[in-house]
Amino acid sequence: MDDVVGCLACDLTAGRTSVPGGRIHRTAHWVVEHCVGPLGVGTLIVKPLRHVVQVAELTDGESSELGPLLRRMAAAVTALTSPEQVYVCLWSHADGRPGHIHFVVQPVRREDMDGHDRFGPALQMAMFQAGQTPDPRAVTVFVERLRDHLAAEPS
Incomplete structure (x- = not known):
């Protein structure tokens, strides 16, 4: 596994920086975190x-896991949050340069859109501009619920 010190994605995966709730899921090639x-x-x-x-x-192995993993995470987020929509998008820039790719799986609720008077990429931009990060305790509770949900899925 390539690991780049100073890359936020790598630092989180390696445990050099903490993420509320910790690692949620791992496959042979991918990791899921909040x-x-x-x-x-x-x-x-x-x-x-x-x-x-x-x-x-991406390698063939990474590519073959990606679609099913994104679908599984979007389905789990849908089941736990009952959103109006789940956005799945690729982000890959850090300070204007290509960075460690990551897919964002975001449940979007009506109150998110109404509160920012935006939807789609404009909603995400507005949320970043507002800068209101979730309470780490609420994230940890959600992550525990998600782990339980994933564990209860039929194999």
Whole structure:
């Protein structure tokens, strides 16, 4: 596994920086954690274990796990939060340069859209501008519920 010290995604995966609730799920090639930014409780980050900055750099193994993993996490977030929509989008820039790719799985509630008078990418931008990060205790409670939900899924 490539590991780049100073890359937030790598630092979180390696445990050099903590994320509320800790690691949620891991596959052979991917890790799921709760988002550390201001996108609300229930927003997940799905990122390759390896430091990858372009989707085109994914291995066959990484690629084959990605779709099913994103679907599984979106379904779990939907089941636990009953959102109006779940956004799944790729983010990969850090300070204007390509960074460790990660997929954001964000439950969007009507109150999110109404509170910011926005939807889609504009909603995410407004949430970042507002800078209101979720209470770490609420994130930890959500993560525990998500782990229980994932464990209860049929194999």
